[in-house]
Amino acid sequence: MANHVLLDNISHKDLKVITARGADWGDKISCATIFPSEFAKIQANQPIVFRKQPQTGQFEALALFGFENGENLLLDEKGELKLSYLPLSMLRQPFLIGQQTQYNNGIPEQSLVVHIDLDSPRVSTSQGEAIFLEHGGNSDYLNHIAQVLNTLHQEHQTINGFFERLLAANLLEAFSIEYAQKNGEKVTVTGFYTINQHALNDLTPQQLKQLQQQGDLQAIYMVLASMEQIPHLLNKKWAQQ
Helix, strand or coil, X not given: CCCEEECCCCCCCCCEECXXXXXXXXXXXXXXXXXXXXXXXXXXXXXXXXXXXXXXXXXXXXXXXXXXXXXXXXXXXXXXXXXXXXXXXXXXXXXEXXXXXXXXXXXXXXXXXXXXXXXXXXXXXCCCEECECCCCCECHHHHXXXXXXHHHHHHHHHHHHHHHHHHHCCCEEEEEEEEECCCCCEEEEEEEEEEXXXXXXXXXXXXHHHHHHCCCHHHHHHHHHHCCHHHXXXXXXXXXX
């Protein structure tokens, strides 16, 4: 269970964060949330897929690590995870951004604040990166995390617009991933969406220009290119059976 609390330099002055990546530190996951600005860095190593959130109906983009819950096929035999690029949603752990109401001359104002998950396996008092300096100031590590959280906050503000434009151009289509286990049993993984390449090819020059001007076109092509990583991920699954 998560235990999110507001970070402060008194209660949490001795806390450190383990930045190693691996199963012991919460990386036994099948996917991670990503954003269009990350697609170019991810597409050469992981498939990029879309999924509709059941609670909100909103779409999200994911870097895929496995095909079952809790399955990360990119973990090595020691349980370590080595990625050429670590998604921001993973890099920020165990921190998250929150909002706090402050009053200025009686007028409520919302400000962004940093929370920490005290139940995260990354939180320690004996090893890792110090969060605060000895006399209470922010460490360089915490300043970096604050930048990461701010970037994620900005990305969250624009991601729905990205998917709205894809939907308006009829560029999203559902797809499934099918594979056979070594015992011959066939498995079908559903619930994913990707770019409808036929619809993309049918777009008018004006529509393509608009997508380019909005910064969407490169992201679209990165998603299509990332589909080449699905067979490689399946090969890793077969090798581990």
